[in-house]
Amino acid sequence: MAKDTREKILEAGLRLFSEKGYLGATTKEIAQKAGVAELTLFRHFTTKEKLFEEMMSAYSFLPALKGLLPGLKEMSYEEALAEIAGSFLKRLNERRHLVRIMQREIHLYPSKARQVYQNLMGEIVKTLASYFRELQGKGVLREFSPELGARAFLGMFFSYFNTQELAVSEKYRFADRASVVGEFVGIFVKGTVLIKRKQEI
Amino acid sequence: MAKDTREKILEAGLRLFSEKGYLGATTKEIAQKAGVAELTLFRHFTTKEKLFEEMMSAYSFLPALKGLLPGLKEMSYEEALAEIAGSFLKRLNERRHLVRIMQREIHLYPSKARQVYQNLMGEIVKTLASYFRELQGKGVLREFSPELGARAFLGMFFSYFNTQELAVSEKYRFADRASVVGEFVGIFVKGTVLIKRKQEI
DNA sequence: TAAAAATGTAAGTAAGTGCTAACATAACAA
DNA sequence: TTGTTATGTTAGCACTTACTTACATTTTTA
Numbered sequence: 001m002a003k004d005t006r007e008k009i010l011e012a013g014l015r016l017f018s019e020k021g022y023l024g025a026t027t028k029e030i031a032q033k034a035g036v037a038e039l040t041l042f043r044h045f046t047t048k049e050k051l052f053e054e055m056m057s058a059y060s061f062l063p064a065l066k067g068l069l070p071g072l073k074e075m076s077y078e079e080a081l082a083e084i085a086g087s088f089l090k091r092l093n094e095r096r097h098l099v100r101i102m103q104r105e106i107h108l109y110p111s112k113a114r115q116v117y118q119n120l121m122g123e124i125v126k127t128l129a130s131y132f133r134e135l136q137g138k139g140v141l142r143e144f145s146p147e148l149g150a151r152a153f154l155g156m157f158f159s160y161f162n163t164q165e166l167a168v169s170e171k172y173r174f175a176d177r178a179s180v181v182g183e184f185v186g187i188f189v190k191g192t193v194l195i196k197r198k199q200e201i
Numbered sequence: 202m203a204k205d206t207r208e209k210i211l212e213a214g215l216r217l218f219s220e221k222g223y224l225g226a227t228t229k230e231i232a233q234k235a236g237v238a239e240l241t242l243f244r245h246f247t248t249k250e251k252l253f254e255e256m257m258s259a260y261s262f263l264p265a266l267k268g269l270l271p272g273l274k275e276m277s278y279e280e281a282l283a284e285i286a287g288s289f290l291k292r293l294n295e296r297r298h299l300v301r302i303m304q305r306e307i308h309l310y311p312s313k314a315r316q317v318y319q320n321l322m323g324e325i326v327k328t329l330a331s332y333f334r335e336l337q338g339k340g341v342l343r344e345f346s347p348e349l350g351a352r353a354f355l356g357m358f359f360s361y362f363n364t365q366e367l368a369v370s371e372k373y374r375f376a377d378r379a380s381v382v383g384e385f386v387g388i389f390v391k392g393t394v395l396i397k398r399k400q401e402i
Numbered sequence: 403t404a405a406a407a408a409t410g411t412a413a414g415t416a417a418g419t420g421c422t423a424a425c426a427t428a429a430c431a432a
Numbered sequence: 433t434t435g436t437t438a439t440g441t442t443a444g445c446a447c448t449t450a451c452t453t454a455c456a457t458t459t460t461t462a
Contacts, residue, residue: 005408019308023224027450037410042451104305107220117364142391148376148384152357159356163318175349183349190343191392206438228420238440243421 008034009041013055018097021104022052053112059098060116069127077140077193080131081185085157088124089177092161095120121158125150132192142194149192156184209235210242214256219298222305223253254313260299261317270328278341278394281332282386286358289325290378293362296321322359326351333393343395350393357385 012034016025027048031038045051068087072080092099098116106113129146136143160180213235217226228249232239246252269288273281293300299317307314330347337344361381 021222021224021305023222024309026448038450039411039452040409043409046451048450104222108225121364144387145376145380145384148381149388151361151375152385152388155358155360156353156356159360160352163322175346179346180349183346184353186345187350187353187392188388189392190396191388191390195391195396227418239420240422240441241439244439247421249420 005034005036005040006044009036009044009051010055010058013051014059014097014101017052017055017105018100022108027051052109056098056101056109056112056116059095060112060119069131072131077135078185078189081153081188082181084124084128085153085181085185088154088157089161089181091120091124092158121154125154128153139194141192144192153188156188157181160184206235206237206241207245210237210245210252211256211259214252215260215298215302218253218256218306219301223309228252253310257299257302257310257313257317260296261313261320270332273332278336279386279390282354282389283382285325285329286354286382286386289355289358290362290382292321292325293359322355326355329354340395342393345393354389357389358382361385 009030012030013025016030016033019025027041028038030051031041034041041051045054068084072083075083099120102113102116102120125147128150132141132144132146132149135141136146210231213231214226217231217234220226228242229239231252232242235242242252246255269285273284276284300321303314303317303321326348329351333342333345333347333350336342337347365375
């Protein structure tokens with residue numbers, strides 16, 4: 001089937017571009033990994049560059065995290081942040097090939113890379129910022145820039161993801177995921193709640 | 202002079218590897234940028250790969266940030282964190298070519314890339330963690346893992362650096378450096394200090 | 403089943419790319 | 433000055449890579 005072939009090539013392209021970079025991945029190898037003849041690749045995508053572009057477009061549209069926000073209202077602030085951190089890390093992990101390509105090729109394809117980044121981060125930053133704004137309105141959180149707060153929070157986890165989950169081998173992890181999430185959320189919670197006079201301890 | 206030539210080639214290699222990646226940077230172009238004949242490059246470094254390795258070694262030994270710790274004791278906690286964040290960002294910026302190479306080629310040269318990362322992050326994590334430990338001992342900070350705390354703190358800024366200062370154009374910055382440092386430090390300070398009963402506001 | 407569309411095979415082209423060989427020239431130390 | 437060392441110039445080799453051409457074969461569609 002035509003669709004199957006296209007998808008198989010796109011998938012193989014995603015993995016090989018992520019592993020070896022745009023220049024390091026050869027059309028021959030991509031075709032081989034997709035289980036088709038190299039010529040078939042060119043019949044579908046004309047050039048390697050167009051294959052790359054189509055692949056980026058195909059995989060940068062993500063299922064959104066919109067279902068997240070409503071559920072948060074029933075949780076405590078701390079639970080909510082842990083939930084968001086978990087979803088964010090999960091999403092990064094699902095899209096780790098794209099993330100890697102984005103980081104590698106950002107200079108070669110700035111607009112495309114930025115689009116991926118926008119898809120990956122922009123929405124969750126907005127969601128988180130609006131959540132902060134709401135809690136600030138209710139007097140639960142102190143005043144701070146919701147956008148910068150969201151970036152600070154996600155930045156901690158993005159950085160953790162980069163150095164740990166994306167890093168090559170398992171043995172270099174400095175801590176397990178749960179305790180990292182716990183500590184990071186703990187710091188952030190205490191860093192943003194509004195302190196009342198009768199604070200215990 | 203022989204040393205001049207070597208250094209010129211190493212410098213050109215650093216810049217071009219960073220811009221175009223290991224495969225994208227050609228020996229011809231590196232030699233041209235260094236202002237020498239391509240053959241001279243090979244006479245000094247034998248192969249492209251050895252040039253890459255020597256370049257990584259040459260630039261991964263950094264002047265340390267050890268002078269930082271003593272000065273911190275005369276500052277408030279908040280001032281100290283702002284100082285550390287500033288130094289860290291400055292250092293990342295000075296080494297931005299290396300940082301970029303490290304992120305790009307981590308799969309091709311895992312051990313070298315990890316070494317660069319270690320040089321870049323390891324020491325400052327330790328310094329910061331020991332600073333936290335000291336303040337915990339004095340009862341200024343609450344109990345939390347000093348190492349994870351240090352990684353959380355630096356992670357926020359590393360992530361900011363990645364998306365802003367390393368990003369291609371200026372117009373995509375979402376905020377100026379000073380306000381980012383201010384907000385991030387503010388969150389982190391309130392997230393880690395020990396709260397006493399007589400807290401104002 | 404027959405026409406049409408998709409894919410495979412094989413051979414090859416043009417343009418790089420890392421790297422070498424041969425020889426000439428310039429700088430420097432004795 | 434003379435011999436040595438570092439560098440330049442030019443040509444080229446062996447190999448890879450994106451991409452093409454021509455034709456055969458399979459799969460899908462009508």
